[in-house]
Amino acid sequence: MSMFDYDARPATPGVVLVGTRASRGAYAIRDFLSRNGYPFEWIDASQPDAVRAVLGGVDVEPSALPLCILPDGSRLASATVEQVAAGLGMVVAPSLSEYDLTIVGAGPAGLAAAVNAASEGLRTVVVEAVAPGGQAGTTSMIENYLGFPNGISGSELATRATVQARRFGAELLLARPLTSVSADGPGYIAGLSDGTLIRGRAVLIASGLEWRRLEVPGVDDLLGAGVYYGAGPSEALACAGSRVVVVGGGNSAGQAVVRFSRYAQQVTLLVRGNDLGASMSQYLIDDVTALRNVDVRVRTQAVGVEADDRLRSVIVRSEDSTEAAGLRADALFICIGGAPRTDGAKGIGLVTNRTGYLVTGSDVASDPSARWPLPREPLPLETSLPGVFAAGDVRCGSVKRCAAAIGEGSMAVALVHRRLAEVGGD
Amino acid sequence: MTDPKVVARPDAAVSAEFAELASDERIARAAAALERNGIRPLLAATAADARGLVGSLLADGSEVYNNTSQTLEAIGVADDIERSGRYQPLRLRLYRMDREMQRRELRILAAAPDYVVGSVHALTEGGSLLIASASGSQLGPLASGAGQVILVIGAQKIVADVAAGMRRIYEYCYPLEDARARQAYGVPSGVNNILVINKVMTPGRITAIIVKERLGF
Numbered sequence: 001m002s003m004f005d006y007d008a009r010p011a012t013p014g015v016v017l018v019g020t021r022a023s024r025g026a027y028a029i030r031d032f033l034s035r036n037g038y039p040f041e042w043i044d045a046s047q048p049d050a051v052r053a054v055l056g057g058v059d060v061e062p063s064a065l066p067l068c069i070l071p072d073g074s075r076l077a078s079a080t081v082e083q084v085a086a087g088l089g090m091v092v093a094p095s096l097s098e099y100d101l102t103i104v105g106a107g108p109a110g111l112a113a114a115v116n117a118a119s120e121g122l123r124t125v126v127v128e129a130v131a132p133g134g135q136a137g138t139t140s141m142i143e144n145y146l147g148f149p150n151g152i153s154g155s156e157l158a159t160r161a162t163v164q165a166r167r168f169g170a171e172l173l174l175a176r177p178l179t180s181v182s183a184d185g186p187g188y189i190a191g192l193s194d195g196t197l198i199r200g201r202a203v204l205i206a207s208g209l210e211w212r213r214l215e216v217p218g219v220d221d222l223l224g225a226g227v228y229y230g231a232g233p234s235e236a237l238a239c240a241g242s243r244v245v246v247v248g249g250g251n252s253a254g255q256a257v258v259r260f261s262r263y264a265q266q267v268t269l270l271v272r273g274n275d276l277g278a279s280m281s282q283y284l285i286d287d288v289t290a291l292r293n294v295d296v297r298v299r300t301q302a303v304g305v306e307a308d309d310r311l312r313s314v315i316v317r318s319e320d321s322t323e324a325a326g327l328r329a330d331a332l333f334i335c336i337g338g339a340p341r342t343d344g345a346k347g348i349g350l351v352t353n354r355t356g357y358l359v360t361g362s363d364v365a366s367d368p369s370a371r372w373p374l375p376r377e378p379l380p381l382e383t384s385l386p387g388v389f390a391a392g393d394v395r396c397g398s399v400k401r402c403a404a405a406i407g408e409g410s411m412a413v414a415l416v417h418r419r420l421a422e423v424g425g426d
Numbered sequence: 427m428t429d430p431k432v433v434a435r436p437d438a439a440v441s442a443e444f445a446e447l448a449s450d451e452r453i454a455r456a457a458a459a460l461e462r463n464g465i466r467p468l469l470a471a472t473a474a475d476a477r478g479l480v481g482s483l484l485a486d487g488s489e490v491y492n493n494t495s496q497t498l499e500a501i502g503v504a505d506d507i508e509r510s511g512r513y514q515p516l517r518l519r520l521y522r523m524d525r526e527m528q529r530r531e532l533r534i535l536a537a538a539p540d541y542v543v544g545s546v547h548a549l550t551e552g553g554s555l556l557i558a559s560a561s562g563s564q565l566g567p568l569a570s571g572a573g574q575v576i577l578v579i580g581a582q583k584i585v586a587d588v589a590a591g592m593r594r595i596y597e598y599c600y601p602l603e604d605a606r607a608r609q610a611y612g613v614p615s616g617v618n619n620i621l622v623i624n625k626v627m628t629p630g631r632i633t634a635i636i637v638k639e640r641l642g643f
Contacts, residue, residue, distance in 0.1 A: 009521055011492060011504035037522035071509075140527040153528050163514060167487060236524060262526035 014039030016054050019066035020046060022309045026066035027224025032081045034234030035131035085175035094198050095171060099123045101416055102190050102200030104178050107134020108402045109392025110206035111161035112409030118168035125198055126170060127190060129177035133158030134208045135252060136402045138231045140259035143283050145403060178344030186387060186423040202416045204389045205345055205358060206409055209338025214247060218305045226311025227332045231256040235331065239263045243328050245314045247302050248335035249273050254284035256333050261291045268295045268327060270302055270316060340394045351384035357396035358383050379415045381408065387419045444598035448584035452551055453636055456584050459553025464629035469636050473501040476578050476637045481506060483576055483633060484513060484541055491516040493544030493564045497578050497642030503543060536563060542572035545642055547599045548591030549584050555623040556591040562619035569621060575632040580641030588622060602643045
């Protein structure tokens, strides 16, 4: 007599995480588990009865927080994301000594490339710092993606793409960021944070964006304690009945507002520009403006925060007023666009534009500082290094939309074939 | 059908008769009847054998939904499905979905898995399967939504006929499940839906593994 099949919970034990809401480390683990779809039970350390119930009647030392109990019963005190990932068997070694294509990033562009490359017989490996899906993976509902008339959530799209890529034989190495890329004959060696080295005949950088920081005093100190970058899917339930502030005017901010409006008592969207139309899709504008518990404030910025052990209010200032005002808030979600995530690839000297996006194709050819080494022109999506391609949000000139990233990732594979033919063996 | 309001009392004394393993003769009779009804019967001497049989029936990489089932948990099948990495365990996929934003995806995904693995509350000697549900959510996939259905059935669940099966649900399973639901979820259970499978139109779609051990309730 099953009770909750639609609210299904795993029949087998998951992870138990004990921590405080104000802990940045606990938030990082919650976010990691949530984005990887790993079931976990959150126990607030301020609830002693609940803590004793999972720890067999004993209390937890504050120094041991966050405490993670793995499905096999082993305990990680002062746990980190890396320890949890390793403890859950999510950190696996590459199975081959060489790949045809190393893809950096498992967002829409990277996963599309993985599906296409692996389905065409290329030995394909994807390295991903956190979880499949990228920014799109935290999107609550993409309503304008082709073929899904009722919309599809970013996480479900990422899950399906991951299954599809693996079915064709692509390998996904999760939970380890790229730290280096170095030349290796006509190919490249990618280094990961745990020392893993991956030899690839071609590389596709599809590492996307990281959230741009909100330059407001005190915000960084509250990360995980009421302040979050992105839509924070792990926090949605915790927002039930609370007051939420979202900062940003793009689709990510719009998606976050729609999601949190389902849980929160009140959502306030702070937009620096004059209206939402500048950077938000019309369907999202329609959704956001139709929600009764959402207050959209244009020409308004967050200029400060007030907190004790966690966020209590956001100080906002409207361009139409000289006075700053306090806005009671239990959570602040910052979705103000991103900066290209190119840290691991920088060392090899890829040419970027002034804001750090990877320059590709004809832009490389026309840039004398790129010192393009081959007699042929760079291929579209090819960076300043032959055989290193870029696709999706990280690429200079890309359209910052999920469908566009998927298109670029798919297109890149055809170009990789041309490169592999050039260096032989394709 | 008996009025559940009258019969279904969670505090009723659990009828011990429904906990007894069926004899080999009755097991054979039920298995033969299942086959006549288009349901493939497999016999397992032990829980371990049943676990192996389930593993041999599931295709690698397929979408598998394991129903909430004491039987599956007891014999390790739930663990195999959710943790082995051989399949796409839909329970975990549903779990990660946003209950507010993704209700439609939840509903669709749960409705038509490649395989549903579960159990029943009663198997009659005439080859009928009875499954009760509070939410009703797993009954559609069992009846037609799932591509393949694998049911693991402890031999104590064999009853004479459908009427005895109904009695087993109300007088035996319901009190035990209600107690479990109150402890696990903090709410009572209910005999809100009952599926009776007498015969299948696609022979072989359902496999019933009868285990000569007392499993689940």
